[in-house]
Amino acid sequence: AREVGMPLKMARAVQVGGPAWHWANFAKVARNFEWEKKVGNSVVVREAVGVVGCITPWNFPLSQITLKIAPAMAAGCTVVLKPSEIAPVNAMILAEIIHDAGVPAGVFNLVNGTGPVVGEVLGTHPQVDMVSFTGSTGAGKRVSELASQSVKRVTLELGGKSASVILDDANFEAAVKGTVSACMLNSGQTCSAHTRMLVPASRYEEVRALAQAAVARFSIGPSLDEASKLGPLVSAAQRDRVLNFIRIGIAEGADVIAGGPDTPATGKGYFVQPTVLGIKASDTLAQEEIFGPVLVVIPYRDEEDAVTIANNTIYGLGGAVWSASDEHAVKVARRIRTGQIDINGGPFNGSAPFGGYKQSGNGRENGIYGFEEFLEFKAMQFKPSAG
Template sequence: APVNAMILAEIIHEAGLPPGVFNLVNGMGPVVGEVLATHPEVDMVSFTGSTRAGKRVSELASQSVKRVALELGGKSASVILDDADMEAAVRGTISACMLNSGQTCSAHTRMLVPAGRYDEVKALARAAIAKFSVGPSLEETSKLGPLVSANQRDRVLGFIRTGIEEGADVIAGGDQPPAFEKGYFVQPTILGIKATDTLAQEEIFGPVLVVIPYKDEEEAVAIANSTIYGLGGGVWSGSDEHAMKVARRIRTGQVDINGGPFNANAPFGGYKQSGNGREAGVYGFEEFLEIKSLQLKPVAAA
């Protein structure tokens, strides 16, 4: 989706920013991206994309010891505690997973639920996901549009099939794509799995939510922290205080408490292989600053 960047460039030009202060260069990562990451006159690279590509950017940038900020992949957990409003928590988690047809790095793609309430969660999830109508993006009745490409559609379907082969409980959806004349569609899919299954560890980047039962809060926190990622997440509880107590134990860059909305003034970024550095807010600006100290000779006393 490069067009939005082109529109931004037009706005900046019309606003009168001096030539050269902002430059837009379109191109593929292995061509344009690698030049920017290695060029000696580039002092810093801020990259948003996959963890695999982020590792490559870091590798190239290290050759000139330039600073790097990375906003990469995620496998964010929505931890639903036993005292939560279960219907609101399930509905909110599904919405946080399916945004942009699941093509969001911070999507809540793992829903952790008390084992004793698994059947209740399944029924609530089926009812909630039924409202996510699939169709072309410009149709008013569509709530879930297509994926970005045929390759991505096939990749997501491959993950769903892997989950089924590993014994997943198919709560909703499946590996049969909806039939539309144009577009690369995947059914919104919910699978019940184990914390050690492939789909509990790999970023799928599509409309796929996995439900993982846990026996107590200790196990819930352990499962939430059991991936290489740490970008987003959520905790649902009957009280904000209880939710925040659990949230502080989850190694992730941001945690939504009881469905708290995204705050554009708060620092955004991840732990572990979800990246380093922060975007947005004051911390986002500070990523682009260098600190300089001026040492002055003390003035002699009169």
């Protein structure tokens, strides 16, 4: 709550409760994993990839650290972590916990610093076998470029512009409320946030009223205030970036459904009003990752048009489909190129694979899927016995 600005109640559950669950789950995954398998005259074994360089962001700092170092260590790797210089304290506390738990020296290593300094060293160092990176798509491209020089394994969890598609037969009140909540989590500083709400053009005015009602429920306030539902952004630079995007949207003719660029009267902190803008699919805000509490509403003509709009992005990380039936929602969801899709408000599953298509990255995190990213295959062939 102090480092990132997520309200305390949510921070307990999401920023700390989630990582604690993942540490226990990766231990369980490792215990139950099939490390060797007979395949014909071969024995296929799984082995640790080696030394892993982990570079993590500030928005869900302890979660992103956990989703890398916990499975890597459980797989038998050693790790070098470079946490975000914007939110490094949680990593230092975690290092103390790991030390107190008796983990041997050299298994977990913490190096604080900036991406251009420490991150570039991890990407190029000849004794680093793999780099696991979470952050912006631009920085991810740089990591891939550096790692390619020594052909390291690279996993990337990058940006997103996830679409929440509300079909004409959906429960609109539940769908709009759920989409607004999925967008505003962590003040919108979430790579998989549902930041595009696609709605039937014929029902735009209905959606407009429902969105206003949903946004009104978000009380803005300091992160340490138990009553706050929307905290400040992480920095002045991030606040200014988000406000600039809002102004761009308005300049391009956006319908201001809620919020806007005016600073809320909440005292100290980098606050931005929860904002909803009605835009066209061709507008800037339909493509750019804003990383703030900004939801855009895009009307569509029919389901074919909705799928086209949903896929018209360089990203493919998250998303949602809302319908009167799961079957109808799944039919549309299968056509959307993205790594995770919530069907009618389905909750996050920490054991399911998390990661993206296209420029949202490669590789997966969570559960056995994230665990296997840190393993190599080795096949040992045996001469068949006579007869």
